[in-house]
Amino acid sequence: MxxxxxxxxxxxxxxxxxxxQTGTPDDFAKKLNISRSMFxxxxGEMKTLGAKIKYSRRCxxxxxxxxxxxxxxxNFNDNLIRKS
Structure with a gap:
C-alpha cells in the first residue's frame, strides 16, 4: 500500500x-477496503499519536x-503534501 x-x-x-459515523468495526473496515485487523x-497508530478512541455499542x-x-x-524533495 x-x-x-x-x-x-x-x-x-x-x-x-x-x-x-463509523458503524461497526467490520462495516468500517469494509468501507476502507481493508481487513478488520488492519483497521x-x-x-492503534492513532492512539500512539494521542487519540483516545472508544467504541459505543449503543450508537x-x-x-x-x-x-x-x-x-x-x-515533504518530498521540497514538494509539500498536506493532509488534515
Whole structure:
C-alpha cells in the first residue's frame, strides 16, 4: 500500500470518527477496503499519536474521547503534501 493511500485512509478514519459515523468495526473496515485487523492497526497508530478512541455499542460508532486533531505533513524533495 502506498504512502498516499495510507494517508488517505487515516484522513477518512479521522473524519468518520469525528463525525461519529463509523458503524461497526467490520462495516468500517469494509468501507476502507481493508481487513478488520488492519483497521485496528490504524486505530492503534492513532492512539500512539494521542487519540483516545472508544467504541459505543449503543450508537455503533467509534468516537474521540478527547479533542484529537490529526494533521499530516509530508515533504518530498521540497514538494509539500498536506493532509488534515
Amino acid at each position: 502506498s504512502i498516499a493511500s495510507n494517508l488517505d485512509k487515516l484522513k477518512l478514519i479521522n473524519s468518520e470518527i469525528k463525525n461519529e 485496528y492497526n490504524y486505530i 455503533m460508532t467509534f468516537y474521540y474521547e478527547n479533542d484529537f486533531e490529526l494533521t499530516i505533513e509530508v
